[in-house]
Amino acid sequence: MTTFDLNLLRLFEVVMRTGSATLAADELGLTQPAVSSSIRKLREHFADPLFVFGSAGMVLTPKARRISSPILSALSHVKRATATHDFAPSATTKTFRISVSDFGQMLLLPDLVKSVSQEAPGLILETVDAPPREAARMMELGDIDIAVGPLGPFGDGFHRQEVFADRYVCLVRRVHPTIQGQISAREYLEAKHVIYKSRGEGDPGFEKELEALAYSHGLTQNVAMRLAYTLGLARLIARSDYITTVPSRLAALYENYPGLAVIPLEFFVSRYVLTLQWHGRVHRDPAHVWLRAKVLQALVPDRPPLSV
Numbered sequence: 001m002t003t004f005d006l007n008l009l010r011l012f013e014v015v016m017r018t019g020s021a022t023l024a025a026d027e028l029g030l031t032q033p034a035v036s037s038s039i040r041k042l043r044e045h046f047a048d049p050l051f052v053f054g055s056a057g058m059v060l061t062p063k064a065r066r067i068s069s070p071i072l073s074a075l076s077h078v079k080r081a082t083a084t085h086d087f088a089p090s091a092t093t094k095t096f097r098i099s100v101s102d103f104g105q106m107l108l109l110p111d112l113v114k115s116v117s118q119e120a121p122g123l124i125l126e127t128v129d130a131p132p133r134e135a136a137r138m139m140e141l142g143d144i145d146i147a148v149g150p151l152g153p154f155g156d157g158f159h160r161q162e163v164f165a166d167r168y169v170c171l172v173r174r175v176h177p178t179i180q181g182q183i184s185a186r187e188y189l190e191a192k193h194v195i196y197k198s199r200g201e202g203d204p205g206f207e208k209e210l211e212a213l214a215y216s217h218g219l220t221q222n223v224a225m226r227l228a229y230t231l232g233l234a235r236l237i238a239r240s241d242y243i244t245t246v247p248s249r250l251a252a253l254y255e256n257y258p259g260l261a262v263i264p265l266e267f268f269v270s271r272y273v274l275t276l277q278w279h280g281r282v283h284r285d286p287a288h289v290w291l292r293a294k295v296l297q298a299l300v301p302d303r304p305p306l307s308v
Contacts, residue, residue: 006078009071011038012050016068019057087286089120096291097126099135099147101198102229103250104274108148111298119294129198139279145288147277148295150203157280161292163299165271166247168206170263171237171254179243185267189214192224194244196233206270213267234260247272274299 014024015035025035043050046067051058060068100108105127116123128135128144136154138144153160170188172179179187214220224242227233230250237244238259251262276295282288 008038008042008045009075011035012042012064012068012071013075015039015051015058016060016064019059021058087290089116089123089290091122092120092287093122093124094287095124095126096146097128097144098295099128099130099138099144099149101129101149102231103196103198103247104148106230106253107249108295108298111301112294115294115298139277142281145278145282145291146295147275148299149198149274150272151275151277154277159278159280159283161276161296163274163276163296164249165273166249167271168245168265168268169248169251170243170245170265171234171251172243172261172263173238173241174259174261176241176243176261179263181261181263183243183263183265185213186217186219188243188265188267189217189219189221191243192222192241194225194227194233194236194242195223196227196230196244196246198228203270203272206268206272209268209270247274 011024011028014027015021018024018027021035021039022032024030025032028035030038039051046063048063049061050064052061053059098108109125109127113125116125128138130138130144130147132147132149132151132154135144135147135151136158139147139154140157147154148163151160170179170183172183172191179191183191210221225236233244233246234254234257236242238257245265248262254260255262276292276299278288278292
């Protein structure tokens with residue numbers, strides 16, 4: 001149905017309800033000649049007078065009565081489909097699914113849950129561990145809502161916002177036999193490393209810089225262990241002579257862990273860039289706009305609001 005046809009059906013509904021072409025013109029903001037012309041088009045389309053004059057105004061013909069029900073139903077469906085649906089956090093029972101690594105979960109959820117539980121007590125949060133390609137596919141299908149992590153662009157159809165760029169630091173045992181307070185590039189390369197890398201995530205810029213650093217010293221990084229999760233990482237480092245490289249925000253979560261020390265890595269320029277990504281189909285959805293604002297507020301409390 002064209003927009004013009006839809007306007008004709010709206011006119012049919014108003015004339016049927018008011019019984020007056022004059023009142024219909026006032027309600028729809030049309031001139032009397034425009035209403036008369038539209039009624040004529042309706043009559044031609046349905047091959048029926050539709051409205052005839054009676055003692056109480058315009059009344060429906062038998063055919064008009066037969067078609068009135070489906071017309072009103074169609075207009076109701078159109079009205080619901082085109083209405084602006086506001087999102088009320090206090091009343092929602094939605095489930096939001098977030099693709100995030102365990103590091104991102106540790107960093108995001110405490111402050112996010114505190115904020116969300118106050119504003120939307122009926123809302124459910126669910127985290128999903130999905131590699132980037134799978135996360136993009138799931139967002140296209142509506143199976144997850146947003147992705148948070150050190151992720152490159154997902155491509156056309158997606159929106160991407162850089163949340164913060166974090167410097168890398170080194171976690172070491174406080175009583176490490178050779179590393180105390182600071183670390184040189186050679187000491188760093190020669191130490192036994194625990195590598196933390198969640199599924200599909202990584203920092204190509206840091207890895208390239210590390211490779212160049214090792215090459216300049218005629219060394220390779222001494223990898224002793226690779227981990228997919230941060231669970232147990234602090235305890236492992238605090239009880240061994242291994243070291244690990246993490247973003248400073250992750251290190252800050254362990255600042256009170258007994259036996260652990262944080263050492264800056266001054267020789268690295270690369271930064272850990274955390275991003276927030278979502279699909280274009282929910283870009284202006286009020287619920288998603290609210291969720292993204294809450295996520296940004298949890299990760300960077302002083303950040304300006306997210307634009308849409």
